[in-house]
Amino acid sequence: MTCILGLSGGIGSGKSTVTRILTELGATTIDADAIVHEEQAAGKPMLKEIAAAFGDQVIRADGSLDREALGALVFRDEDARARLGQIVHPPVIAEMMRRAKAAVDANDRLVVLDIPLLFEGRVSGRGSGAIMDFDETLCIWVSREVQIERTMSRDDCEAAEAERRVAAQLPIDEKREMADHVIDNSGTLEDTRTQVVALFERLTNSAAH
Numbered sequence: 001m002t003c004i005l006g007l008s009g010g011i012g013s014g015k016s017t018v019t020r021i022l023t024e025l026g027a028t029t030i031d032a033d034a035i036v037h038e039e040q041a042a043g044k045p046m047l048k049e050i051a052a053a054f055g056d057q058v059i060r061a062d063g064s065l066d067r068e069a070l071g072a073l074v075f076r077d078e079d080a081r082a083r084l085g086q087i088v089h090p091p092v093i094a095e096m097m098r099r100a101k102a103a104v105d106a107n108d109r110l111v112v113l114d115i116p117l118l119f120e121g122r123v124s125g126r127g128s129g130a131i132m133d134f135d136e137t138l139c140i141w142v143s144r145e146v147q148i149e150r151t152m153s154r155d156d157c158e159a160a161e162a163e164r165r166v167a168a169q170l171p172i173d174e175k176r177e178m179a180d181h182v183i184d185n186s187g188t189l190e191d192t193r194t195q196v197v198a199l200f201e202r203l204t205n206s207a208a209h
């Protein structure tokens, strides 16, 4: 039996770090952001739809998406953000589900779907009729203060900018409450790895029965 795990957290909380460890341990990982980027490559239908909805000012001279221009357009406009979601989400979800199904058909033990806004969306257990079905969900948690620190040092931005980005998401403590499992990534990478190995063992052992 395959276990389908939905993985999320907050900005800079360590989603990519934990996903990388799970990949090393043998999980099949599916990265929502990577699929968004693939679907928005120059010449793809999604990019044409985005240009039709938001104008040619979001397309660069080389035909690629101007993410900054699009981000600035949708940042303060909820309707525009909803319109963008209607264009982006269905094909990305369909592609994630296609890959997850292929992994289930191949009898992979653990499939990890790394989805930044998983807890902001409508998600819950398998068979619930939510947009995506998972057997289990995982929150990669650090305190809000650590989130801000790591975002600042990784993106080389000011505290105010990091705070603004963190504040735009559901508070990480609420996500922690919603998840079936939590990895506390506040400590060293070695501490995190130990927790991830234990979780991997649990999920793959219970999936084996």
Ligand code: ATP
Residues within 6 Å of the ligand: 009, 010, 011, 012, 013, 014, 015, 016, 017, 018, 116, 150, 151, 154, 185, 186, 187, 188, 189, 192
């Ligand atoms: P985002 O969604 O913002 O892209 P993320 O949740 O995927 O972020 P990562 O990119 O994994 O987070 O981690 C954020 C930053 O914190 C990175 O620079 C990473 O190297 C660093 N980091 C992650 N875990 C730890 C840790 N336990 N100790 C120190 N630094 C860490």
